[in-house]
Structures are given as C-alpha cells and as structure tokens.
Amino acid sequence: MMMRRMRRMLQMILLLTEYVLVSSYQSNSTVKCERSDERKTVRVMAGESLYLPCPNTDCHTETENTSYEWFKYLERTEQVEQIGTEESERIHYHLSELYILWLTLNDTGRYITRWWYEEDKCDEYETDIVVYEEFNTDLLYRTLVEEKASQIHCPVCEYQQATFIWYKDFSLIPNQEAEALRIRNSSKESEGIYTCVCTWEHNGIKHNTSASRRLTIKDMSSIPPAFQLPVNNSIVITDVGTELILQCSVFFGRTVCDECFVHWERNKTRINAVNGYKQETRKQDGIMESFLTITKVSELDLRSEYRCRAEDSYKVYYVSVILKRKASMLPEILACVCTFLLVLVLSGIVKWFSLDLVLFLREIIVKLNRTEDGKLFDAYVIYQRNLEEKTDKTVSDFVNGSLVTVLESYCGFKLFIHGRDDLPGEDCMNMTESKIQLSRRLIIILTSGTSTISSAAYDLELGLHQALVQGETGVILIQLGQMKDYTHLPLGLQHLLCKNSPLLWRDGESSPSSRFWKRVRYRMPVASSHRKSSSKNGSLECQRLTV
Template identity: 30%
Template sequence: MTLMIFFLMFITESATEKLCPLRASIDVLEGEYFFLCYLESMQEHFQEEAYTINWYKENAGKQQLIKETDRIVSQMNFLEFWPAELSDSGNYSVTHSNGKQNFTVQKWTLNVLERNKSSCFNKNHLTTEIKNAGTGHSLKCSDLSVNENDSITWYKDCKNYENETERELDFKTLTVQHSGIYTCKILISHEGKIYHSTNTIKLVVEEDAPEAGALEIVGHNEEIETEIGKEEILNCTGFLGYYMREDASLYWLINQKFPEKCTGIPENEPSICEEELKKLKLGNKFYVTTLLRIKKVTDEDMHRNFTCMLQADERTQIKIVKLKKGNTRDLPVHIFTTGMVLAVLFPCVAVAVVFVCVMFRVDLVLFYRNICRRDDTAGDGKEYDAFVSYLKDCISPTEEEREFALKILPMILEENFGYKLCIFERDVSPGGAVVDDIHSFIDKSRRLIIILSQNYVSDQAIYELESGLHKALVERKTKIILIEYMPISDYNVLPESLSLLPSKRVVKWKKEKSLPVNSRFWKNLRYLMPAKPTKINTKGHYNNLHVGSEGAEPRTEGCDFNVVV
C-alpha cells in the first residue's frame, strides 16, 4: 500500500513539474482558464508536519488572503481561475503554515491582458519562432490542459487551419508560405460549463541564403559636410551575402589613384591613408569594410572624388564620396578665428588656450550647448535618446551592474538632465516578440548605450550588440556609447567589429569616484549624448546611491522577466 501511494505521488509530482515552470512574471488573456501552481518536493510529504496552504494577493501594499469563490478555486498547490479577469492582475504569493510559523513558498506577478475584440489573439501575447525553409518543425500547443480528451483546434491568421486537432502541428518541410500567426485553442469542461485557453505562435520561415547576386555596396553616393582642418574617417562597407567570398576585394581610390596604407604609428601616418580590410559577420550576413582616414581636411580635398570599389566574381560596384563645407556643429566659426588671431599675436596665450581647450574640451562643449540651448533631437523622428543594453542573465556575481542600469543611470540622465532612456526590463511590456522589440526600440533611439562587463555577451544582449553595430557601422543611423562598467580582461570574446568604433566613445565607470553628478564620468557621457536643452539639477541624488551596499534595493526574484505562457 505504501509503495502504491509513493508511486501515485511520483506521477503527480512529475505532471506538476511539467505544468509549473519557475517564472516570476506571467501573462494570460482575460476570459481564459488559467492557474498558478508551485513545485512541492516529495520530501515535504514525508518529513514535514501537517501544514495548511494559504494563497495571498497584494492589495494596497498589504498581503490579503484569497477567499475561494465559484470562479477562483484553491486545490493544494494550484490556484485556478475559471476564468481570469482583468482585475486579477497583481502580485501573488503562497505560504505554508504549521500553526507556529508561516513560510512563503513562491511569488508571482500576474498580468491579465485585454482581449482583442477584432482578432483571435493579442499581439502582446505571442512567441516568435524563426526557422529556415526546407527543415522540419513542430508547433506545440499550451500545456494548461492535461486531459487528452479536451477538444483542440488550430487557426492560422485567425482562420481554421486544415481541421487540425492534434496537440502538435507538424511540418515535414517548411516553406515560406508556412509563415504566419498560429493560434491553438483548447476547450476545457468544468462543472457543466465550457472554458478555453489559447496559445499563439508567430512562425517566420526564412528563404535559403541567396547566391552571388546579393553583392552590393551599402549606401549610395554621398556628400559629407565637414570643415577645413577637421579629421574625417570615410567608411565603405560591402555586403557579400550569406557566405564569405574569399575573392572579394574592397578598396579606396582618390581621383583614380591608390592612397597610402596606414602604418598604425600616429606620428608616421600620411595625411590620407587607408586602413586594412576587415571582414565582419553580423547575424547570418557577411560584410567587408575599409576606412579612409583624412588627418586634416584641406581645401584641395573638397574638390576630390573619394571612390570606394567592391569587386567579386568579375563584377564591380562603386560608391563616390565628396566633401563639402558645412556649418560648425559645436563651436561657431568666429570663436575659432579669434583663437587663431590670439595665437599669432600672443604665443604664450595661444599655448595656454590650446592646453585649456584640449584638457577641458568636454566642459566647453557642454557649456556651449547649455548657453545656446542647442537641440539635436528636434524633428529627427526618434522617440528615445538612448537604448540601454546590459547583462540581464543570472550569471552576474553581484547586483551592482543591474542597480547601475536600472537605478543610477536613469536617475541621473533622466531626472537631472532630461534625457529619455529606453530600458528593456523597465519600459517594454513582457510577453512580446523579444527579437522584434529589441530591433524596433534600437531604431527609435538616437544612441545605443552598452554597459560592458566581463559577462556581457550572453542571451539577448548579444543580439542588442549586433543590431547596434549593424546600425552604427553599416546603416550609420545609430551612434554607440560603450560604458566599461568592469575592466575587461579578454576582449577576444567580443565581436571583432567593436574595434571599428572610435576609442573616444568608451566611458569608464570608476564606482564611488564616478557617482557625483558633476563627475568626469557623467560629463563625458553627456558629451556623447545628443545635445538637448534642459534645466540641469545637480543637487544630490547620488548621495543616496551606494553601489553594492546594504542600502541598495533588493533584487526581484528571477532573472528573465520576458516569459510567455
């Protein structure tokens, strides 16, 4: 008899473990059957004293005991909703009590999403699966129902799909035509009534990689505004397709003549030189890129044609770049002219001025922006000043990095200097298509701030990095700011294309030394951010911030808040 009880408990626990994955945040649609549940090890059945189970929901900051109704039912380690309503959203917890002590077993945040009245699914309540054409694949229905006799119906783009009624939708060979939004609907019978739950999957089937026809230079002929005496770096990038072509060559011509090669030694560099060719892989796409460095732009350079040539498979693509005089961005022309006159008349004063300009360049530019109320954000169609990318996994040994990204950075940049940041964990509703959301929000941002640490390259952070590099190096739409939060001992784990970013775009965090609002760290960061008029408040938020101290806010349980049921 004891063995039989043990066997039944083992089966029950196995089923519960399948239905109760560890998750901190859960999304569910209104009007659908749903339940919360927690895992209970078999040792508790044999070793602990008798206990009672209580379910709680947070109300006005206090834990309120959930009373059973016809709609909300508690059965041991399950809390069932027949069905879930919008008012059920909130923070839930479950406790064990042996009459002497209460033990909190698990906590959840439940988000009940409003149903789309004009569609069979909610776009914020789906998962995305990207597959290659020609492969086999299966779409799996929700595990909310364990009764094999429950009725199951599949829909594609809200239309009944081939009368499929199985729990798994099998595709032996995927084609592009299989792309679409698939919804699985399960009908569940309870006390004479029929309820349902749905699971929606967006299937994206990509075609096989195109062949040689994809060869092209990224971008078109262009004119770049510059100034006499200014350093310019011309970038030319060629797209090779979905495999690396060994015979591809990319090079610059200046009025049909080859430029000299850069030596890597600043004092020996020619006035115009070409960097070594670099090969890049961004996602599943291959590129080659080369830089043409102009140490100081001259009037003669304004009349030259800088031509980039891409050759492969006996085909040639060209891109012509011309320089033209433009308006000074940060310092007006009369200030530069006045400085030159003073340098000629008063050599000693000139030396002092040059020294001050070099040492306090950042302070001068920030002062100029503040006085002239410059605004680089007006009319550019962007929604955010910066998208913040940081380590989101559980592999970080301390809470310092998360606190820096979620608390210190927005507190200083948003509250003190008026910038608007996009922080995925804070600003993006959970449950969406993560890859699509990241790409969309980087597109809406003027800068990509990467908080770089030893463990950065992991999980979705690597996609944020690759998307940002693609937009900075290829599309030239987004500028990247690297914050070296912790010293990096091995740069080999990072993408090679990071080496193409200017070193002046790296800002180093020095813990307590960098905390004050008027520290060099925040000045350098603001210098790299777009100019934006704001009333600066430098009165003390940082005095209450102690990175990694006992006063820091506790971390929310769990690491990945983007789980979709």
C-alpha cells in the first residue's frame, strides 16, 4: 500500500513539473515571437555529445542585454517542455548554447530557441536533431564537389575550443589535428568520406562530436542540368485571390544523380511548410520536377521574386519567374466598342454616299478609257401620248420639263423625244427603228392612265425586242404615281419589271441632286461626247452636285 501511494505521489509530481514547464513556455503568450521560415537539421551519433549554438548568428553573438529560453517539442502530447540551465543536468543550456551530453535515441526531436532581444520582442528558431544508433549515409553533411580540392573544414565544433583528428574512409589520417584538413595535389584518388572528430571539455569532462562529409572531384566533362520549364525571367499572369501552380522541370541526364535537387525559393529563401504554400517534387527518367502551389495569390506574392533552384553534384543553377497581375479587359472592350461604332458609322456614310461616289468616279474613269460606239443618243424616251387630260399633262410636264431639264440641261445627256426631235413627213416606223438603234438606253415612262400603251405600241415593241432579244440596249423604267399592279402591261414589260423595279417619281422632285435623279443617272451611260456646246456648263454643274 505504501509503495502504491509513493508511486501516485511521484506521478503527481511529474505531472505538476510538466505543467510548470508548459506554463513557463506560455507565460509570455501575449507576445507573439517572430518565427523563422528556415529550420536547421543536425544529424549526430548516439553516445557522443552535442554542443549546439543558436542557429542565427546574431542570436549567438549578441548576448548582452538579452535573454534566452530553450524548449523541446513533444510530439506525443503536442506540447513543449522547457529545458533547464543546471549544468549538472544531461540536457541544459547556457545563454545561446544548448548542451546534450551522451546522446541517446530519445533525444531525437525538435528543439526551439527563444531569443528575447528586447523586453517585448523576440525571435524563435527551430532545430531538428536526429540521433542515429550507428553510422548511416544520412549522417553525411553536404557533399563537397571540387575541381581541385585544397582543404576540408570540420562542420562541427564552431565557436568552441577543441582538438581535432581526421579519418578518410574510417581510417586515421596521421598528423592531421587542425580544424581544416589540407589536401595536396588532389585527384580522383582523393575522393572518399572524410570524418572529423573534435574533442571538447565541459565541467572537466571530455566529450566527442564527429561529423562526416563526402568529397567528389568534379569531372569537367559533365553536362550541366537543363531547365525545360520555366524560361528564365518568364512572366506568369495571375490575379490576387486565385490559386497558382508554378512548375519547374529540370533534365539531369540518364545517369544516377544522388546529389541532385530541385525546389522553389521566394526572395532567395526556400519555401518550407509555410501556410498557403505547398511544394511537391517528382522524379522520372532523368527529369526532376518541383510544383509550387500558391493557394491564394496575395499582393506580397506579386512583389516577391520567385526562382527555381536546381542543384547537381557540382553547382547550383537558377531561373526566375515574375508574377504579374492580369490586365483589366476594360480598355480592350472600350476599344472594340469604339471600333465597332466607327465601322458602323463609316459603313452608313459609305452606303449613303456610295451612289454619289460611283457617279463621280465613273464620270472620270469611263471618259478616260472611252471609245466611241457610233451612237448618237444617250437615251430614247418612250411614253404614252393622247391620255386623259390630267394624266397627259403630268406626263408632258415630266418629259418636257423635269426630264429634259435635268438630263440634258444639267448633265449633258442627249435624248430623243417624239414630237420634239422627229422631222415632219419622215416615215414614222423607219425613224423609230433607226433612232432606237442609235440610242444607248431606253427610258420607258409608266403611268396608270390607260390600260395599254397604245400610242407608243410600236416604240415599245421594237424597244423591248432590242433589249430582251438582242440584248443591245439597257432599259430604265420610270413610274409616275402609284400603280396597283402591272397586269395590264405587255408581257415583255412585265418581265422587265420582275427583274428590275421601276424608279418612282413624285411630283415636285425636280432637283438634280435628289436621290431619284441620282439613281436615273446611275443607270444612264456617261454623257455623250456629241453634246451641244451650250450644255457643257450644265454638265459641270451636274458633276459638282454629285460631289
């Protein structure tokens, strides 16, 4: 019973001690220490001792007016226990230096250094210590790759008074007791594993610490790694708040490369276990890839420098990537809208003035390249005569008024009109046939006054034959007033109406610059060169109105 009580009391004391240590670590929890992104890893042998200074140089050297605390992280409870300062303890610290004497496998773990450089400001540094029961290649420090090695420095016992002995491939090298091992006339035979054992004293007791590293003599014929992705100084377009994956792909060759590494750095610092960033590495067929996932791009990421680091047994290589914010699409959208509106306006202007432009250009081009065709008239006018009084007056006013005034007086065309240009006593049929053959166009005036064009039947029949059968003469159809249908007209004329709708003239449309007269002139040929001299000024006026 007494033994049981003592065991319970011992358990309570241990729990109370752990509570006090954890409370000590959390006592200043109101002050948040800055934690470094880098974590140092130290690999040591069981049975030896370890002298571990604070991983940061300033933390180790600037010991005045500062204070330190050392902790060990307990993975089992996810808590930390404070390390004491009593030198009689196997694990203790003095200011910025941690001592672990006669290492055991249980000493493996994460150790935390808290440095108070001001009363309310502190930094934290983490160091992973891995204890091996026997020698393992994982114990090797970074391999030295040299073209011609001259010396090797012992990687342990820095800032410490100690004596050294050296081994090559675990055989003692005589007469080598300095911190740096000198190698004379290095060659391929100098390659191997070099181990330094430093002996130091603590509280009158001597302790040993060893460290090993491999030396490789660089082969100058080796091929450097080749970056496949990304291209150096390439630009990656992204946006704040989006996920981004950066890929780095490096070809190291088909041979085995134990010392080859690829990883991403931000602002020249390796990204390790940082919230919001994940790095993944793959290796296959001589190609090593590293994928950096940024879960949420921030403004800081856009201002940072990202680079992929490739490292072989001989050298380190870099390529950089620049992150840029995705440009706004608003300027492009506005430019497209403005371009569309401009094209729309220009299309409308061209459509509206296309008739004027064609008339103007045709007048110039055709005249420059024109050959005389033997025609005397630009148009032969066919219209109904002897209609009812009102309709007959409308037709007469149009033919002898607007038609003559615009086409002859203003534009210089030469027309043949019955009752004005035929000679008295001349055979009507012969005259009609000859005049139509000497005309370049037929102008047919349509009205709704009668059911047929009886007074101009022969003119019409001969003209339709000339236009439809022989295809020698063009036809211009002008309609005066509205008509319900065209069923009362000859079939040949109905056929022409199906192919080309007539030009509708409205009373009062007598200006040469009106749309109606421009369309008439468009269907007319270029004005005859046999015009009367008195019409030249009018022709120039017609051209001016076109422009």
